[in-house]
Amino acid sequence: MYNPSETRYSGKMLYQYCGNSGLMLPRISLGLWHNFGDVDDFGVATDMIKYAFDNGVTHFDLANNYGPSPGSAETNFGRILKENFSGYRDEMIISSKAGHEMWPGPYGDRSSRKNLMASIDQSLRRTGLEYFDIFYSHRYDGVTPVEETIQALIDIVRQGKALYVGISKYPTDKARVAYEMLKSAGVPCLIHQDRYSMFTREVEDGTLQLAHEYGCGFIAFSPLAQGLLTDKYLHGIPEGSRAARSTGFLKREQVTEEKVEAVRRLNEIAKRRGQTLAQMALAWVLNHEFVTSVIIGSSSVRQLSDNLDTLNRLDFSAEELQEIEKIL
Numbered sequence: 189m190y191n192p193s194e195t196r197y198s199g200k201m202l203y204q205y206c207g208n209s210g211l212m213l214p215r216i217s218l219g220l221w222h223n224f225g226d227v228d229d230f231g232v233a234t235d236m237i238k239y240a241f242d243n244g245v246t247h248f249d250l251a252n253n254y255g256p257s258p259g260s261a262e263t264n265f266g267r268i269l270k271e272n273f274s275g276y277r278d279e280m281i282i283s284s285k286a287g288h289e290m291w292p293g294p295y296g297d298r299s300s301r302k303n304l305m306a307s308i309d310q311s312l313r314r315t316g317l318e319y320f321d322i323f324y325s326h327r328y329d330g331v332t333p334v335e336e337t338i339q340a341l342i343d344i345v346r347q348g349k350a351l352y353v354g355i356s357k358y359p360t361d362k363a364r365v366a367y368e369m370l371k372s373a374g375v376p377c378l379i380h381q382d383r384y385s386m387f388t389r390e391v392e393d394g395t396l397q398l399a400h401e402y403g404c405g406f407i408a409f410s411p412l413a414q415g416l417l418t419d420k421y422l423h424g425i426p427e428g429s430r431a432a433r434s435t436g437f438l439k440r441e442q443v444t445e446e447k448v449e450a451v452r453r454l455n456e457i458a459k460r461r462g463q464t465l466a467q468m469a470l471a472w473v474l475n476h477e478f479v480t481s482v483i484i485g486s487s488s489v490r491q492l493s494d495n496l497d498t499l500n501r502l503d504f505s506a507e508e509l510q511e512i513e514k515i516l
């Protein structure tokens with residue numbers, strides 16, 4: 189039996205076993221989707237990785253296409269590792285993924301064996317790593333047979349290019365096929381990565397439960413709804429924010445009056461709890477019993493530090509949860 193309880197080594201970070209595996213993940217992981225590309229400030233990116241690692245964030249999440257430009261987050265991360273972290277590889281869990289559009293032509297997109305095999309080699313070259321700790325199929329693409337994609341993941345592990353594999357954004361029927369196939373091959377699925385926040389709760393309809401049934405961990409991405417679940421949009425769209433930047437995936441029209449009103453009310457509850465809204469939003473996701481970790485994004489060390497303080501207060505009273513539920 190695995191002990192599901194959280195472990196603290198030093199500092200404030202908590203670690204939890206990922207599903208039925210022997211791998212522990214920090215409850216807060218850092219994603220490099222935004223803010224680490226070649227359009228971003230390399231100094232700030234370096235400071236964030238250093239601050240994260242110094243505070244127990246051992247897990248860094250990449251994908252082949254993160255940037256912009258696509259690939260530049262992996263290149264920058266590789267450079268940061270080389271310049272600052274030589275000797276620390278064994279203390280880090282580094283993941284990457286393939287399956288979204290990365291390079292032009294018929295093989296640079298989707299989840300074929302061709303794409304995954306070419307992509308992991310490119311990602312290893314860009315980062316300068318010998319292996320990834322976790323390699324994901326970034327998505328079920330609606331065309332490629334799941335069996336083809338999953339066989340590629342199995343072979344990637346057998347070739348020593350990744351230690352564990354995961355799936356991302358798989359609908360439950362396809363996830364079940366993947367879990368079964370990986371289990372039979374002796375390469376159990378370590379982790380399912382999907383979107384989960386107070387504003388996006390589809391995974392509560394089966395995805396979380398199914399992962400748990402197969403002993404697979406779950407890691408939530410965009411737990412702050414790309415920044416909506418913070419106090420930053422309460423008074424309009426600030427300059428430099430993700431919704432204001434042309435390279436951001438959060439669009440101005442997604443910052444609706446309805447969302448902002450919900451944020452205003454949630455912010456009041458957070459204040460009463462002595463937390464920022466970002467901290468309460470992260471604690472709410474981590475409060476789900478099947479969630480192993482949240483992958484946050486941040487554009488500054490200050491945000492990162494604010495978000496890591498979430499771990500000072502993770503508990504909710506039944507009344508608070510009810511009040512939040514009403515707003516959502």
Ligand SMILES: NC(=O)c1ccc[n+]([C@@H]2O[C@H](COP(=O)([O-])OP(=O)(O)OC[C@H]3O[C@@H](n4cnc5c(N)ncnc54)[C@H](OP(=O)(O)O)[C@@H]3O)[C@@H](O)[C@H]2O)c1
Nearest residue numbers: 219220221409410411412413414415418429430484485487
């Ligand atoms: N598997 C997939 O398909 C998939 C898809 C998406 C993401 N992901 C992973 O999940 C990671 C996180 O996604 P995400 O960046 O959307 O996560 P998020 O945590 O929901 O949003 C992060 C953004 O919110 C803002 N923010 C964060 N902390 C803040 C604070 N304390 N106060 C005010 N604003 C704050 C910042 O945006 P500003 O720029 O506005 O400051 C930051 O970049 C990605 O990097 C990636 O690794 C995976």
